[in-house]
Amino acid sequence: MTALRCFEVCFVLLLKVSAGFGDLRRPENVSVDSLNTRYVLRWDWPHETAANQTVTFTAQYIAKHNLQKQLWRPVCDDVLEHFCDFTKAKLFYHNLFVLRVRANTSQQSSSWVQIEFCPEKHAALGPPSSVKLNAVKEDLEVTITDPLSSNNQSMKTLLDNNLSYLIQYWRRSEGPQTAKDLPTQNNVAMLIDLDRQTWYCVRVQSRYRRFIINKNSVFSDTQCECTKGDMPYWQIILYILVSLLLLCLLLALWYFCFYKVFTVLKDTFRPAIQLPDHIQELWLNDSEKPQLLSPECPESVCEPLVMVNAVLDEVEAMDEQSVNAEEQDSSAHSRTGSSDSGVYSTEEDSCHRSTTHTDLQMSSKKHRAQLHDGTLMELCV
Structure with missing residues (x-):
């Protein structure tokens, strides 16, 4: 009876378990x-x-x-x-x-x-809760705040002070840069041997090492800061030279533009073609201003101008030399002529001389008239 009762209880329990x-x-x-x-x-x-x-x-x-x-x-x-x-x-x-x-x-x-x-x-290890940079002359001071627990307690206390950090820093530029590593267990680290007046970027990773446990966090947000310090002399001199060069180029460009504008204005309002010097002298003298046009004649009139005596004297001298040369030739010809035709030769030579002299005078007058007409035509505008 007892065995049967136990069997029933076990069967009921199995049904409940199967149902559950x-x-x-x-x-x-x-x-x-x-x-x-x-x-x-x-x-x-x-x-x-x-x-x-x-x-x-x-x-x-x-x-x-x-x-x-x-x-x-x-x-x-x-x-x-x-x-x-x-x-x-x-x-x-x-x-x-x-x-x-x-x-x-x-x-x-x-x-x-x-x-x-x-x-x-x-459990994953978090990065530092904050990273701050402070420029100290040409160095950078990195201040690291420990990662925090759920109750805002430093994780370093839970990790038995086995928490360390890896600082990566590089020079900020457009091209890719190779980061330098600086491991530290301190919350304040100094980055040295940096360039003056240069931007550097920093990020920090948390690390936990204990027995076989090796955990690394992700890197913190990147922070950038510019170093201070006095600028080296060579860099100051270089900046001055570059500034002077740019200033000279700017002045040269300004002078070139000013010269071009001045030349255009000058050619526009004061052309390069000028009157002859003797006409300019007469024009400058108020008492002797020339009158090229007659007030009585409405049309263009050319006033005769006196020729320079030097030109006419030169022509007369040339004519006299030609006459003298002809006379000498005639005399020589008369002396070498035949003796029995003395009267005829004399008369012929005299006629020839008169004819030649007359032709020369006519040629001289004609030449003078041509010079006179050409001068007048040149002076008439």
Whole structure:
């Protein structure tokens, strides 16, 4: 009778268990999203349920060394979201825990899905909370603030002072630059051997080294600062020379433009063609201004001008020389002539001389008239 009673009880328990865990699927892709001391358990549940059934989720944790005691502590109970924030549970950073989650409906629950989680090993390390740069002459002072926990506590206290930093700095320019590394465990570091009056950019990475644990954070935001310090003499001289060169080029360009404009204006309002000098002298003398046009005649009239005596005298001298040459030739011809034709030769020579002299005078007069007419034509405009 006792054995039969025990069999009935076991059968009822099996039915309950099968009713509770048989049909409902459990969550999938369970993981912990963590940074410093912020821990969020996330999961997926892409399954379908019967109509009018709402699926909720329950999440719990326990220290692994207490797993046999089954002292589970709930963090999220019947929540609709697919995540549970374990930050408020304040898990000890160096301890190992077991986290679990399951799906629930009004009639049944799924089986548990559990994972192990150690914050020291699995939680990501954050970058410094802030990085500040201060120019000290030609050096840069880097001030680093430790990454903070969920309660704004320095992570260095949780990591047993095993927190260090890697500083990367480079000269800011348009082209790619090779960064220099400076590891340090201090919160204040000095960047030396930098160029004066130059921009440098800095970023910092957090590092944690302990036993087999090796964690690196992402780099902080890039900060840039310009160094100070006196400018070297060679650079000052170079700047002065470049400034003078640019000034000279500017002055030359200004002078060239001014000369071009002045030349155009001068050619426009004062042409290069000028009157002869003797006419300009007469024009400048108010008492002897020439009158090229007669006030009585409406048309253009050419006034006869007196020829320069030097030209006429030169022509007369040439005529006299020609006459003398002819006379000498005639005399020589008469002396070498025949003796029996003396009277005839004399008469012929005299006639020839008179004819030649007359022709020369006519030629001289004609030449004078041509010069006189040409001068008048040149002076008439």
